[in-house]
Amino acid sequence: GAGVSQSPRYKVAKRGQDVALRCDPISGHVSLFWYQQALGQGPEFLTYFQNEAQLDKSGLPSDRFFAERPEGSVSTLKIQRTQQEDSAVYLCASSLFGTVLSGANVLTFGAGSRLTVL
Amino acid sequence: RKEVEQDPGPFNVPEGATVAFNCTYSNSASQSFFWYRQDCRKEPKLLMSVYSSGNEDGRFTAQLNRASQYISLLIRDSKLSDSATYLCVVNMGSAGGTSYGKLTFGQGTILTVHP
Numbered sequence: 159g160a161g162v163s164q165s166p167r168y169k170v171a172k173r174g175q176d177v178a179l180r181c182d183p184i185s186g187h188v189s190l191f192w193y194q195q196a197l198g199q200g201p202e203f204l205t206y207f208q209n210e211a212q213l214d215k216s217g218l219p220s221d222r223f224f225a226e227r228p229e230g231s232v233s234t235l236k237i238q239r240t241q242q243e244d245s246a247v248y249l250c251a252s253s254l255f256g257t258v259l260s261g262a263n264v265l266t267f268g269a270g271s272r273l274t275v276l
Numbered sequence: 277r278k279e280v281e282q283d284p285g286p287f288n289v290p291e292g293a294t295v296a297f298n299c300t301y302s303n304s305a306s307q308s309f310f311w312y313r314q315d316c317r318k319e320p321k322l323l324m325s326v327y328s329s330g331n332e333d334g335r336f337t338a339q340l341n342r343a344s345q346y347i348s349l350l351i352r353d354s355k356l357s358d359s360a361t362y363l364c365v366v367n368m369g370s371a372g373g374t375s376y377g378k379l380t381f382g383q384g385t386i387l388t389v390h391p
Contacts, residue, residue, distance in 0.1 A: 191378070200280075200363050200381030201320065214378065249319060265379060267319035 160184075162268035164250050170274045171240045179271040181233045181250030188256040190233050191265070192225055193249040201249055207233060208256040240275045247272045277302055282364050282382035289389055293354045297385045299347040299364030308367040309340055311349050313360045314384065320363055323349075354389045361386050 163182040171177050183190050188209055193201035194217075203217040209230035218225070222241075227233040237244055247270040282299045289295050301309075309326035324331065326338040326347055337350040347364055364382035 193381075198284075198383075200384050201379075203378055203380065206378060264322055267321070269319050 162250055162252055162266055164248075164268035164271050166271055167269065168272050168274075170276065172276055173240060173242060175240050175275075176236065176238045177240055177273060179235045179237075179248050179273070181235070181268060183231065183233070183250070183252030184254075184266060185231075187252035187254050187266075189253040189265075190227055191251045192233070192235050193251065193267075194219075195247045195249055195270070197246075204235070204248075237273075240273075242275050245273055245275045278383075279303060279368065279380045280364055280366050280382040282385050284383050284385060286386035286388055289354055289387070291354055291356060291389055291391055293389075294350065294352045295354060295387065296351075297349045297362055297364070297387075299349075299382055301345050301347070301364075301366045301368075301380075303366070303368040304342075304345060306345075306366045306368040309347055310365040310367075310379075311336075311338060311347075312363040312365050312381075314363055315360050320381075323362070351387075354387075356389050356391065359387055359389045 165180045169177055190207040192204040194204050195201040205218055205225045206214040207227040210227050222238045224236045249267050249270045251265045251267040253265045280301045287295055311323040312320040313323045314320045324333050324338055326340045328340050330339045335352045339348045351358055361384040363384045366380050368380055
C-alpha cells in the first residue's frame with residue numbers, strides 16, 4: 159500500500175487479556191520497527207526486524223511482549239496477560255533499506271494502535 | 277540521564293513569532309539526527325534531517341553541534357498550522373555490526389501558535 163497500515167486503530171482490553179496488533183509496512187520495505195508511546199512521552203523503541211529476522215528486541219519491556227514477521231512483510235506484536243501499564247499507542251514504522259537512516263532512507267510511521275487496558 | 281533530552285514546553289507564541297527548540301543527546305557515537313513533527317493523536321512525521329553544516333527548509337532551520345551534542349530547530353514567522361509537538365530524534369542503534377537506524381526520541385516539545 160501507499161503507507162504503513164496498522165490495525166486495530168483502537169483496542170480496549172481487560173487486564174489479563176491477550177492482544178495482537180498488526181502492522182502492514184510499505185511494500186518492499188526491509189526494515190520494520192515497533193515503538194511504544196505513552197501519553198505525553200516520545201516513542202520508545204521496542205523491537206526491530208530486517209526482513210523476517212528480529213535483530214533487536216532489547217526494548218521489549220517484559221517476556222509478555224512478543225513480535226514476529228514470519229514472511230518479511232506483515233508483522234504482529236502480541237502482548238500476553240495485559241497490564242494497565244501496557245496502555246499506550248503502539249507505533250509501527252518501516253524503511254526501505256536496512257542501513258543507517260538518512261534523508262535517503264526515511265522512516266515512515268503508521269497511525270498507531272491505541273491500547274487501553276482496564 | 278535520558279539519551280535524548282528536550283524542554284517539553286509548552287511554548288505559546290503569537291503568529292509571526294520566531295521560536296527555537298533545543299535538544300541534547302548523550303551518545304557521542306550517534307550517527308544521524310532528525311526533527312519529527314507529531315500532531316495531536318497522529319503519527320510522527322519527518323520534518324527535516326539535521327546536518328553538521330546546518331540546513332534550512334523554508335521557515336525551518338536546523339543546527340547540529342557534535343562537540344556539544346546539541347541540536348536545535350528554529351521556526352521563523354510561525355503559522356497557526358505549526359502548532360504541534362516537535363520531537364528531537366537521534367539514530368544511535370546498531371545490530372550485528374551494522375547500524376540499522378534505531379531511532380531514539382526525545383520527550384517532545386509542545387508548540388502552540390495563537391492568533
